[in-house]
Amino acid sequence: MYRSPSYISGDLAEWLEDRKMDHVRGAPNHPQTQGKIERWHQTLKNRILLENYYLPGHLENQIDAFVKHYNHQRYHESLGNVTPTDVYFGRDTAIKERRKRIKKQTIQKRRLNHQRQAA
Template identity: 65%
Template sequence: MLENDFLPGDLEAQIEAFVDHYNHLRYHESLNNVTPADVYFGRNKAIRQQRERIKQKTLEARRLHHRQRAA
């Protein structure tokens, strides 16, 4: 994808949008699938704990469903 930025302000806006996306929206595998902003502001532990709770509830629901179908 080729985009031409003819004015310095256009290029700066594109760079700012990229940095914002990279730091606040894109999950990083090396950071255990949280954003750099989550790590910086200390939200990563709470996010991982919440994901673990959801995972455990999902596994329990699947086990229950499997047991009900097997019976």
């Protein structure tokens, strides 16, 4: 059945409203914003093209696995080397502070070991 764009956009608006989300469009003539999503699509494409998929379900499963990995396991340099999930749930600050403490303790231990070896 053919559905006109007005019905599809209405469905999208309802879906977004149910999830308390806003539909945000990229600014025209602002390639940096567009580049972010294009980079994400390139990363997805490069990952997906590594294998052959003989059934649509296999491809859908691989895309789902990629999205889960990207959001829950893959550290993002632009987010301070935490996952998007960590940022979304507000865990990023605690993670970064814990890393700072570990780094400080590691440096102190290395200095102490170096001093012991030099003596």
